Amino acid sequence: MYPRCKNATKVSFIVELFQIKCLYGISNAALEAILNLFSKILPEGHCLPDSLDKVQRVVRDLGLDYVKIHACKNDCVLFFEEYVSLETCPICKESRWRVVEKTYDNDSAGGATTVKKRLPVKILRYFPLIPRLQRMYMSKRTSEELQWHKKELVNDGKMRHPADSLAWKHVDKEYSWFAEKGHNIWLGLASDGFNPFGMQNVTYSIWPVILIPYNLPPWLCQKQSN
Numbered sequence: 001m002y003p004r005c006k007n008a009t010k011v012s013f014i015v016e017l018f019q020i021k022c023l024y025g026i027s028n029a030a031l032e033a034i035l036n037l038f039s040k041i042l043p044e045g046h047c048l049p050d051s052l053d054k055v056q057r058v059v060r061d062l063g064l065d066y067v068k069i070h071a072c073k074n075d076c077v078l079f080f081e082e083y084v085s086l087e088t089c090p091i092c093k094e095s096r097w098r099v100v101e102k103t104y105d106n107d108s109a110g111g112a113t114t115v116k117k118r119l120p121v122k123i124l125r126y127f128p129l130i131p132r133l134q135r136m137y138m139s140k141r142t143s144e145e146l147q148w149h150k151k152e153l154v155n156d157g158k159m160r161h162p163a164d165s166l167a168w169k170h171v172d173k174e175y176s177w178f179a180e181k182g183h184n185i186w187l188g189l190a191s192d193g194f195n196p197f198g199m200q201n202v203t204y205s206i207w208p209v210i211l212i213p214y215n216l217p218p219w220l221c222q223k224q225s226n
Contacts, residue, residue, distance in 0.1 A: 002046035010047045014058050028052055063131030070096055071122040078124060096120060129211065133185055136213070143183075148217040150182030161221075162188070162214045188212040 001008050008016075021031050032052045039050045049055045059065060070079040076091040077083055088095050097118040104113050137143050149163040162168055168186075172179040193207040213226060220226060 001048060002043045011058065011062070013048065014055055015062075015064075017055075018059060031055075063128070063135050065128075067126045067128065069124040069126055070120040071124050072096070073121045075122075094121075133213075137183070145217060145220060146185070146213065146215045147182040149186065149215050152217065161218045162186070182215075186214040188214050 001010050001013055017031070017034075020026065026034075035048065035050055035052065035055065038048055039046070042048060049058065056065075071077075072079075072089040072092065073094045074089070074092050076089050076094075079086060079096055083090065086096065098121050100117050100119055102115050102117060104115065136146060149161065153161060153163050155164075158164065163186075178184050189209065189211055191207060191209045193205055195204065196206050197204055212221060214221060216226060
């Protein structure tokens with residue numbers, strides 16, 4: 001991150017900074033102020049970005065970015081591809097937008113100004129899958145671990161891994177063209193809803209859809225990082 005720095009690289013620092021921002025709800029303005037402070041005190045020759053926009057570019061290049069897709073209020077459709085320009089849902093006719101009014105004090109004019117802003121009623125945040133899988137294969141160690149189910153699995157009739165199950169073997173038989181290549185990714189899908197702000201607040205809910213790469217050995221499959 002700066003000459004003779006042994007504890008962090010530019011990328012590792014930015015990723016950890018973003019993680020702290022998410023964990024503690026730090027605003028964009030506060031994060032930019034922190035970046036400005038670091039840029040003043042770090043030794044000459046440092047490569048830390050001095051703005052949030054530059055930091056986000058680094059994160060996007062890592063394939064860690066996500067895509068916001070507007071959704072129908074009643075979950076009929078996503079406003080995506082052929083529906084991307086629609087203002088109302090083609091099925092239930094509900095509006096894509098909700099109108100929020102914000103009032104700003106305007107001392108120079110001696111009053112207040114009310115501004116109406118359109119916001120999407122519901123948003124799907126999509127974390128593109130393919131760049132993340134490609135990134136796993138960028139590491140030699142991880143690349144080898146992703147083929148564990150093909151090369152290291154012990155076929156002794158005992159159940160230690162999803163690859164030992166009858167369902168896995170059935171898919172192997174039905175789709176042999178997929179099973180014969182050890183680098184193909186087997187994914188488990190899980191979904192459940194929860195309230196991100198505690199049980200007392202019923203305004204918000206989140207339904208994450210989580211994919212788990214089952215190629216990995218059993219001691220790595222369920223790790224949070226995977």
